[in-house]
Amino acid sequence: MCHVSVGHVARIFEEAGLPTVIVMVRAFLPRVAAMKPPRVVVTRHIMGRPMGAPHDAERQRQVLHAALDLLVSARQNGSILELPEPYRAAT
Amino acid sequence: MNAAKSHGSVEAVTTDSTSPETLEAFKNSFSYGSRTDLLFKFLKRLPDAEAAEFLRALLEKLGETVDDGDVGRLLEHIYEWNVRGYATEVEEARSWIYDEGPFTPLAKPLSQSRLGLLTASGHFVAGHDPEPFGVKDMTQAEAVPRIQEFLRGPPQLNVIPIDTPAERLRVRHPGYDIRAVLSDPNVALPLAPLREAATAGVIGGLAAEAYSFVGATAQTPLIHEHAPRWVERMRAQHVDAVLLVPV
Structure with a gap:
């Protein structure tokens, strides 16, 4: 239900003229895609870890930059970017 | 519990707490049950045979990891089954599905x-x-x-x-x-x-x-x-x- 809540927040913000980008794990993509979100960056991460593993600052930075890039590059609703990197534990 | 058993009916025996736990009860217990672990609550969403396959393959990969220490395969396994667990979520949804959605472009660099x-x-x-x-x-x-x-x-x-x-x-x-x-x-x-x-x-x-x-x-x-x-x-x-x- 967390993802449905954020799907609604994204829709309401965009309707009000505020651009948004969602960062989320792949498991919930079908549910969120069915809400027609504006922009989504999807990570191949384990549930509860959307930005990356704890203390994996490099991955967290990479995911954030992908989201920022999508804010700029997206031209229409339903802009969904799936990042290919698998989840990794920080070493 | 013994009183129930003494009635001798099949129904009483199957509700006896000493009877073997079913796979269904076991996998469901991780989702707001006796073994709650929200990392594995997706097990409840899997049919018994698929939950059994998740656990079998998890142990197989754990066996491999014992020797080479490469936890990447375990993480990938959990990830893949997260995805499988929630694959049918849209079909089950009774509401909050939309045919179209809004979009606002970024106004500034x-x-x-x-x-x-x-x-x-x-x-x-x-x-x-x-x-x-x-x-x-x-x-x-x-x-x-x-x-x-x-x-x-x-x-x-x-x-x-x-x-x-x-x-x-x-x-x-x-x-x-x-x-x-x-x-x-x-x-x-x-x-x-x-x-x-x-x-x-x-x-x-x-x-x-x-x-x-x-x-x-x-x-x-x-x-x-x-x-x-x-x-x-x-x-x-x-x-x-x-x-x-x-x-």
Whole structure:
């Protein structure tokens, strides 16, 4: 239900003229895609870890930059970017 | 229990607590049951045969990992079954499916845009506990069994000053495994990478306040009352775009 809540927040913000980008794990993509979100960056991460593993600052930075890039590059609703990197534990 | 057994009926015997636990009961017990572990609550969503296959393959991969220490295969296995577990979620949904959706383009270059952050991770700042249902100092263990109450109640928005150090953050959420965010809040509340991006000039700046709420919440008050107010809060912060993180 967390993802449905954020799907609604994204829709309401965009309707009000505020651009948004969602960062989320792949498991919930079908549910969120069915809400027609504006922009989504999807990570191949384990549930509860959307930005990356704890203390994996490099991955967290990479995911954030992908989201920022999508804010700029997206031209229409339903802009969904799936990042290919698998989840990794920080070493 | 012995009294039930003495009736001798098949039904009484199968409800006897000494009878073998079924695979169905075992896999379901990880989702708000006797073995609650929200990292593995997806097991309840799998048919018995698939749950058995998840566990068989998990042990096989664990056996391989014993010798080479490569945990990547275990992580990939859990990830793949997260995806399988929730693959049918849309078919089960009775509401909140839309044929089309809104889109607002970014109005300024990113380097001139002020970013806001709103997460559904359930973070709050120490000393500012939203005290759900009026309960003081509710622990994670106390919150999890109250999942249905959270889902029926309105959301509470927690204000998190953008420069809040990690050690001042607290988290409580009845819907997901918080082990990772307890270790590092940036897993779902990426304050550190956002501050870094602002310092580097990648973004024009950050709103003074970030926000978090418990995403397990009632949708109707969220849609009609709370999210529209959150728009106003973002506007008051002169935000040009918002990063949203569900968990």
